[in-house]
Amino acid sequence: MSTDLIEAVPVPIIIVNRERRIVSLNGFARSLYGADMAGRHYMTIIREPFCVQQIEAAVTGRQTHPAELRRRVDERERIFSLTAAPWSEGGAIVTLIDETEAHDAERMRSDFVANVSHELKTPLTALRGLIETLSGAAQNDAEARVRFLAMMAEETERMHRLVSDLLSLNRLEDADVVTRNDRIDLCEIIAAARQSLSDSAAARGISIVLEGCHEPVPLHGDSDQLRQVFNNLVENAIKYGEENGTVTIAVSHEKYDPLLRGPAIRAAVTDDGRGIGQEHLARLTERFYRVDRHRSRQIGGTGLGLAIVKHIVRRHRGWFRIASQVGKGSTFTVLLPAD
Structure with missing residues (x-):
């Protein structure tokens, strides 16, 4: 097999001769094992028993089967499917398909x-x-x-x-x-969420304060989806905030936001609850992830609310960020492109 041909194949390929020595590797294989492997016994780089069996079977003309090979690449373990086939000049052609x-x-x-x-x-x-x-x-x-x-x-x-x-x-x-792209008023959507949750807030003695909505805040988006975003965020703030406390929804305009690379509308929902440890923040938008499972079930959480928020915000080409400190409450911020 010509060197040009195996170099053109977009997966790692290793050619082994009858003596089990590596004849050549293409660029993808060299990136995995290094550039100086030619001439070495293939077992210096592939040692997994079942993988070795398949290469030996190919070299000796016997039937082969795909084998799983694991290798650490860029600080992460990747999983490859190794296949070995007889080489016409004697030996084996070994191919690795990344199935991570x-x-x-x-x-x-x-x-x-x-x-x-x-x-x-x-x-x-x-x-x-x-x-x-x-x-x-x-x-x-x-x-x-x-x-x-x-x-x-x-x-x-x-x-x-x-x-x-x-x-x-x-x-x-x-x-x-397809996400709808209607012209909507974000403050109207947030006010509707506030109103629909007023009874839940009153039951815990919580005041919901809305700031920055003295005039309409227009943008393009799906009103139903964005209503779900703020229903979820405000409902969470009521559930996890302190009794007789305050939930603040602050809306503001940003002339330029570096994340969106343009003008943005920022809507931040802040509670005065127990706060969340830093080790949990990165995982809060995972499906079914809960900081306190028992408490979440007690107050009726499904473990999906923030995952839904993240997906909706992404569909609107926005960003969703969470900031919190234990004992100091939490802030959930939605950044959306401004018109």
Whole structure:
């Protein structure tokens, strides 16, 4: 096989002769193993037993199978599928296909299914126990029936919120779904979110203060999606803020924002809650990630709200940032391109 040909192939290729010596490597293989490998025994760079078996089988003309090879590249372990085929001049042609992203996607899918199963199992288990109790000992106890039915309604609502959030996230992750680009007033959307959550805030004695909305703030976007963003952020601030405290929503114009490389509208939702440790901030927008699982479930969180916010903001070509300190509350900032 000519050197020009293997250099043109966009994956690592290693050619081994009958003596198991490396004859040549293309550029991608040299970037993995170094430029001075020619002439060495192939086992100086490939030592995984099953990979060695496949290369030996190719050299001796026997049937081969793909083998998994792991190698650390740029501080990260990458996963390759190694295939070995007989070389016409005697030896083997070894090809490495990078399957790291496919493995990551499969792991994320498995984790997602496990998380959804767990999140649904918790309220379903509670419902099952309540139904069994109502069918037995509490069957003729009117007071117990009322109490248990209220608990069943709460668990049912939890499942409904989870399924609704999952459907929202699925739509947002679907590249074929087009985000509307209407001319809207951001302050009107935020004011609607504030109004819809006023009862929840009042129940905890929390005041919602809106700043910077003395006049309309126009931009282009999907009003339904942006309403969901601020509903999620303000609802979280109410849930995790201190009782009898304050949630502040501050809207401002930026003549130039370096992240958006142009004029921007900044909307920041700040609470006065317990705050969040720095080690958690980078993961808060992951699906089902919770700083305090027990507390989150107590207050009805699904673990998907911030993931939905992140996806919507990205669809609007914006940025979403989180700042927090333990004991000093948290600020969730949405940056959107200004008209």
